[in-house]
Structures are given as C-alpha cells and as structure tokens.
C-alpha cells in the first residue's frame with residue numbers, strides 16, 4: 001500500500017513515531033540513534049525510518065514546515081499506517097529571557113494564527129492540547145532523569161518572518177514561551193484520529209538577542225532534545 005505522500009508498506013511504521021519538521025533531522029536521528037534503521041518512505045524526500053532504540057522499535061519521519069504539510073503526513077500516518085503516537089521534535093524561536101539556544105520546551109498546548117483548526121472543527125475554536133498521558137510520561141521522565149525542560153504554551157504561526165513583536169507582551173502574559181509552525185495542527189489531527197501527540201522543541205532562535213543556530217545545527221544538533229524524547233518514550237528500556 002501507499003498514500004499520495006508516503007510509499008511505505010503497512011507495518012513499516014511502528015505505533016510511535018518521532019516527527020521532526022526537517023526530513024534530514026529524521027535521517028540524522030535514524031542514523032545516529034536507531035540500530036538497524038531502514039528508510040521506509042522517501043516520497044518528495046520526506047524521509048521516514050524505522051529502527052530500534054534500546055531494543056524497542058521506533059519510527060521517525062519528517063513533517064515538513066508549517067501546518068498544512070505537518071497535517072498531511074500526520075493524517076496519513078495515523079489513518080493508514082496504524083501510527084498511534086506522534087512526538088514532534090522541532091525547533092522554535094523564543095522571546096522569553098529565561099530561555100536560550102538549545103533549551104528544551106514541552107508544549108502542553110498551542111495557540112495559533114492559523115485557520116487550520118477552525119476548518120477542521122466547523123469554524124469553532126479547537127483546544128489544541130497535547131495528549132495528557134504522553135505529557136505525564138514525559139514530565140515523569142524529566143523528573144526522574146533531572147532533565148531541565150520548560151513546560152508551557154507555544155504559538156504555532158503560519159508566518160516565520162512576519163511576526164508582530166508588539167504582540168510579545170500579550171503572549172508572555174498568557175504564558176506563551178515561543179513560536180513553532182506545526183504544534184497546533186498536530187494536536188487537532190491527533191485528536192481527530194484518537195491518537196496521542198506531544199510537541200518537544202529545542203530553541204533555535206533567540207528572538208530577543210538575535211542569536212540563532214546554523215542550518216547544520218538545526219539538522220544534526222539538538223542532542224539534548226532528541227535523547228530526552230527517545231528516553232522518555234522508552235523509560236523501562
């Protein structure tokens with residue numbers, strides 16, 4: 001079987017799939033962290049892999065950038081490939097002086113400027129929230145391992161370059177830690193298919209200081225976030 005955007009066979013994906021935006025980050029995770037990783041899909045170079053981490057099978061696939069792309073891959077994985085759990089391991093920009101490059105954030109919910117969720121939900125406001133059991137699992141692992149993670153809201157935007165900085169005080173007041181471009185749609189697509197989703201982000205852009213990671217670091221860095229997510233998903237391994 002295949003879908004318009006995935007050419008894997010049924011059974012090639014495991015129930016749990018890491019879901020970075022960058023397909024080359026997916027390749028990096030597979031090659032650096034998964035034993036026996038095999039590429040299971042490559043349509044449009046949106047690479048997906050399955051391998052073993054500490055003896056447990058796990059998949060990783062790119063989502064692309066932005067909510068429309070993320071929603072296409074999430075839908076096909078959940079609807080056709082029997083994936084049950086999507087964990088976004090993404091990058092983000094922050095405007096909070098307590099956070100800096102490479103810090104790790106867990107987004108328990110996402111506000112958005114996108115109309116995607118209203119289109120999904122009959123024009124009404126949808127609460128884009130992480131799966132509570134998966135969130136608890138990650139928080140428990142953070143406590144147990146002493147991992148430093150910030151827990152908060154994220155703002156998923158359609159507009160990487162055009163954000164209005166005048167909104168930052170409002171966002172701060174409401175607990176928004178930073179920006180990504182996918183979490184809000186990922187959470188509604190997961191809800192639609194009764195699946196679990198969580199977003200973990202590593203800071204790539206400090207919007208206050210203007211410091212930012214290189215393209216190479218966004219592709220092949222983020223070890224703290226990647227190892228945190230893999231270990232939180234395999235706590236007994």
Ligand SMILES: O=P(O)(O)O[C@H]1O[C@H](CO)[C@@H](O)[C@H]1O
Nearest residue numbers: 020021022065090091180181
């Ligand atoms: O690094 P990824 O996971 O792609 O996430 C962030 O990076 C991209 C923008 O550079 C957007 O997709 C944004 O959400």
Ligand SMILES: O=c1cc[nH]c(=O)[nH]1
Nearest residue numbers: 092093179180181205
């Ligand atoms: O959405 C994003 C991702 C990374 N950095 C940003 O500033 N925004």
